[in-house]
Amino acid sequence: MGPITSLPGFPAWLDLLIAFIIGIGFGFALEQAGFSSSRKLAGMFYGYDTTVIKVFFTAAIVALVGSQFLSYLGLLNLNLVFVNEYYVTASIVGGVIMGAGFIMGGFCPGTGVSALSIGKIDALFYVLGGLTGAFLFAETYPLIQPLANGAYRGPVKINEVLGLSPGLFTLLMIAAAVVMFWLAELAEKKFARPDITDKI
Amino acid sequence: MNTRQNLSAILVLLGIILAFLPLSGKYSLREKPDKLLSEVLDEKTCFTADQVARFVVTEDSTVQLIDLRSAEEFKRFSIPGAINIPYNELMALDLESYLNRDVRSIFYSNGDYQSGYALIIARGLGYKNCFVMKGGLNEWYNLVMNSRFSGETITARENALFETRTKARRMFTELNSMPDSLKARYRESKEIERKKLDGGCE
Amino acid sequence: MNPYLAGTLLGLVLLFSMYLAGRGLGASGGLKYCVVSIVGAIDKSHADKSVYYNKYFEDGQNPISNWLTLVIFGVLAGGFISGAVSKRLKFKIEKSPKISNFRRLFFAFTGGVFFVYGAQLARGCTSGAALSGMAVLSLAGFITMMAIFGSAYAFAWFFRKNWI
Numbered sequence: 001m002g003p004i005t006s007l008p009g010f011p012a013w014l015d016l017l018i019a020f021i022i023g024i025g026f027g028f029a030l031e032q033a034g035f036s037s038s039r040k041l042a043g044m045f046y047g048y049d050t051t052v053i054k055v056f057f058t059a060a061i062v063a064l065v066g067s068q069f070l071s072y073l074g075l076l077n078l079n080l081v082f083v084n085e086y087y088v089t090a091s092i093v094g095g096v097i098m099g100a101g102f103i104m105g106g107f108c109p110g111t112g113v114s115a116l117s118i119g120k121i122d123a124l125f126y127v128l129g130g131l132t133g134a135f136l137f138a139e140t141y142p143l144i145q146p147l148a149n150g151a152y153r154g155p156v157k158i159n160e161v162l163g164l165s166p167g168l169f170t171l172l173m174i175a176a177a178v179v180m181f182w183l184a185e186l187a188e189k190k191f192a193r194p195d196i197t198d199k200i
Numbered sequence: 201m202n203t204r205q206n207l208s209a210i211l212v213l214l215g216i217i218l219a220f221l222p223l224s225g226k227y228s229l230r231e232k233p234d235k236l237l238s239e240v241l242d243e244k245t246c247f248t249a250d251q252v253a254r255f256v257v258t259e260d261s262t263v264q265l266i267d268l269r270s271a272e273e274f275k276r277f278s279i280p281g282a283i284n285i286p287y288n289e290l291m292a293l294d295l296e297s298y299l300n301r302d303v304r305s306i307f308y309s310n311g312d313y314q315s316g317y318a319l320i321i322a323r324g325l326g327y328k329n330c331f332v333m334k335g336g337l338n339e340w341y342n343l344v345m346n347s348r349f350s351g352e353t354i355t356a357r358e359n360a361l362f363e364t365r366t367k368a369r370r371m372f373t374e375l376n377s378m379p380d381s382l383k384a385r386y387r388e389s390k391e392i393e394r395k396k397l398d399g400g401c402e
Numbered sequence: 403m404n405p406y407l408a409g410t411l412l413g414l415v416l417l418f419s420m421y422l423a424g425r426g427l428g429a430s431g432g433l434k435y436c437v438v439s440i441v442g443a444i445d446k447s448h449a450d451k452s453v454y455y456n457k458y459f460e461d462g463q464n465p466i467s468n469w470l471t472l473v474i475f476g477v478l479a480g481g482f483i484s485g486a487v488s489k490r491l492k493f494k495i496e497k498s499p500k501i502s503n504f505r506r507l508f509f510a511f512t513g514g515v516f517f518v519y520g521a522q523l524a525r526g527c528t529s530g531a532a533l534s535g536m537a538v539l540s541l542a543g544f545i546t547m548m549a550i551f552g553s554a555y556a557f558a559w560f561f562r563k564n565w566i
Contacts, residue, residue, distance in 0.1 A: 003424030008234045018422050019469045023476015024483065025415040026427055026529075031484035033408030038496050038510075042565045045558040055409040056533060058207065062413025063537035065214050067420050072221055075421070079230040079326075082425040084526055084535050086542035091531075094524025095549020098517050102550065103557045105513020106565070108528040109521065110429035112514070113474055114481030119493040122510040127433070129514020134430070134437040136515065137522040141454040148523055156541040166539060171215035173536075178208040185204060193566065200496075207406045 006080050027114045029059075036115035037200045038106030038122060045103060047191025049200070050184035057177040064170055088151035105129065230326040240320050246334040247306055249343045250361060253368035255306075256280050265333075266298070268309040268318055275383070277376035279308070279340065287314045290321065299327040308333040308340075344368050416537055423469070426534020430521035432474025439465040498565055509564055524549075 005015050033055045034040050043049025070076035102108060107115060107126045115123035141148070159169035231239070239245065247255075255263045256279060265282035267274050274284040285298065287309065299305055299322055307315040307322070307330065315332040322330040333340070347365040354362070375386065403411075419427055438458045442449045442465065449455035458465045465471065485491045497506035521527040524546050526535065532550060535543015 003421060005423045006232045008232070015423065016467060016469065016472045019472035020476040020479075022415060022419045022422070022427070023473035023478075024480035025418070025476075026412070026473065027477035027480025027482075028484045029408060029412040029415050029480075030477070031481040031490070032403040032411065032488070033405060034403070036481060036485070036490070039498070039565065045554050046562065046566050048566075051405045054204075054405040055412060056528075058406050058409025059412035059416060060533055060536040061211055062410050063416040063420065063426075063534075064539070065211070065218060066413070066417040067537065068218055068221075069214075070417075070421060078538075080232065080424050081420050081538055083538045083540045084531055084542050086540070086545070087525070091524050091542050091545045092549050094520040094522070095546045096553040097520030098524065098527065098546075099520075099550045099553025099555075100557050101513045101515070101517025101520055102528075103513075103554045103561050104509045104564075105517060106510065107513070107517075108429065109433055109474075109518060110427070110477060110527070110529040113429065113432075113477045114484075117478045117481035118485030118491050121493060121495045122497065122506050125507045125510040126514040129511035130430070130433050130518040131437050131440075131514075132511075133515040133518035134434045134522060135441070137519050138434075138437065138441070138452070138454045141452075144523070153541075157539045158541045158544050159539050161541055165219070167215075167218035167221055169539065171212075171219040174211045174215035178212065181204050181208060196498075196566075203404050203406045207410075 001075060001077055003076065003080050006077075026110065027117065030111055030114040031118065034200070035111040036118050036120060036123070038115065038120070038126075039196055040200045041108075041111060042103065042106045043193075043196070043200075046193075047187045048193035048196055050188055053180055053184050057180065061170070061174055061177055064173070068166060068170065083155035083157065086153040086156045087149065088153060090148050090150065093147065101133075231324055236320065236324050239323060240316070245319060245323075245331050247331055248334055249340045250364065252279070252306060252308070252333045252340070253344050253364050256371060257364050257367045262303055264298075264303045264305045266305055266307050266318075268307055268314045269337075275380065277372075279337075280371045280375045282308070287318065290318055295322065295325065295327065299330060303329070305330045306333055307331070309336050311336045311338055345372065413537075416534060419534075420537065425469070426530065426537060427473065428470045428526065428530035428534065429474060429477065430518050430527040431470035431530060432472075432477075433518055434522060435465045435468050435471040436474070439471075498563075501564055505564070509561070 004010070005018065030036065034051060035055070040049050040051055044052035067076060067078065067081070071078045098108075105112070105126045107123060109127075109130055112123050112126045112130065116127055137144075157166075159166050162169065164172070252265070254260075255265075259281070265279055267278050267282040267284045268287040268290070269284075270286050270288075271284060274282075274286075278284070283298075305322070305327070307318045309315045309318075312332070312335065315336060319330055319332050335342075344365045347362065347369070375383070378386070416427055419425060435458070438449070438455060441455060442459060446459075449459060482491075495503050495506055497503065517527070521530075524531055525542075526532070526546065528547070528550060531543055532547035533543075536547065537543075
């Protein structure tokens with residue numbers, strides 16, 4: 001039963017090799033989606049290219065649905081899969097800062113590295129900025145520690161907060177995504193900018 | 201039909217199936233097996249019969265004794281203050297109301313086996329505030345019920361131990377020699393107390 | 403590639419990650435570990451004194467041999483393979499023709515600083531917290547995702563000259 005690396009006696013080097021291979025798949029998928037183009041990514045927020053929301057939600061839902069089916073078939077123990085923990089202020093403040101960074105830089109770290117790998121110089125500067133940002137965080141950590149560690153709620157799951165079963169929540173999320181996809185395609189027609197989309 | 205519509209249809213179908221599947225991760229272990237095993241074998245998860253005797257004598261409310269034997273055996277005699285969850289029914293119950301509290305739960309059975317298994321299950325499901333009484337009732341009998349003082353001098357510590365054992369023995373004998381009706385009422389009153397603790401922050 | 407197909411592919415990668423390693427993807431973490439190991443290499447005493455860095459060097463651990471760092475190396479390789487296969491390998495600065503190269507590079511750098519700073523605070527970026535978080539139904543994932551998108555839309559008007 002998965003997760004495979006939680007089996008007793010699993011060698012650490014194999015764990016890291018798996019990480020590398022998953023990374024290759026990750027980078028490949030991101031680049032194939034066209035995410036190594038900052039103008040395509042930024043297009044989400046100006047309407048002319050909504051690939052971001054389509055890829056994002058499709059990926060999240062495929063993984064969500066797949067993992068639940070695997071759990072049902074007894075192939076994956078979902079209790080052993082990491083659920084990220086909720087720190088109320090840090091999540092929100094961090095998210096806001098990230099949004100600003102996204103619209104300025106036009107990348108997120110994953111897409112930035114993937115763009116760097118195909119030769120985008122602006123991605124190179126983005127990644128350098130990213131390393132600087134990580135360094136700044138490490139150096140200013142003592143100052144913002146209370147913000148970063150405050151309001152800890154633990155690994156809360158959204159379906160528990162809403163009182164729904166995971167399957168029911170997944171269905172609702174799929175329904176919401178279907179609506180969003182439809183709206184996204186409408187937006188692309190309305191805010192179309194062929195001068196940009198033909199070149200990215 | 202374009203890709204979006206195809207994909208949406210497939211996802212909605214899968215979502216409907218998921219919404220109605222009886223998925224529940226409640227009964228799978230929340231801990232990796234080797235970590236769980238070392239946790240359970242650790243000294244820190246055992247209480248000796250002497251420690252339990254002290255909890256009984258001081259009527260310590262931070263501790264809940266759980267008797268894993270059958271209802272029959274429980275009626276005949278049990279440690280004062282213990283509640284009965286027969287081992288066979290452990291998995292059928294909603295353990296949440298018994299175990300997920302600030303109170304420490306101490307399992308005991310006749311020996312070590314059933315209490316050990318119950319501990320693995322309880323801790324594996326995520327209830328970390330669970331322990332066992334080492335040696336079970338057999339050890340309780342040896343240490344508490346049959347304790348005799350022999351020798352000429354006694355240290356303060358031995359004295360305290362002896363006193364606790366004697367008091368516990370008295371409480372045990374008193375409770376278990378009550379007629380059945382009184383025993384039942386005593387147990388019910390303990391049940392009501394327990395439920396009050398639960399109802400608080402619902 | 404069709405976005406829905408690419409999304410499915412990405413979702414499958416994420417699913418494999420959950421099945422094989424019991425965790426989702428992540429990118430900003432990898433960058434952090436690179437910084438930590440660089441700092442450790444240049445000025446170890448500073449790293450040992452700092453409450454932030456020293457936890458990565460406990461027990462003689464090496465920050466590079468960490469799951470997230472290997473993933474980010476993999477992303478570099480995977481992106482390259484994909485670019486090579488689809489003939490998209492080319493050195494260029496991608497930007498709107500209305501702004502200068504310098505402006506684009508400046509904002510790329512600054513954007514990186516902001517983004518990874520925020521990602522460290524929120525304990526994840528769009529891949530680590532938002533995408534993987536949503537796939538495990540984590541509340542933090544959804545909240546972070548809404549914060550990122552909301553904030554990006556809010557700031558979009560101010561930076562529109564850079565893109566449109």
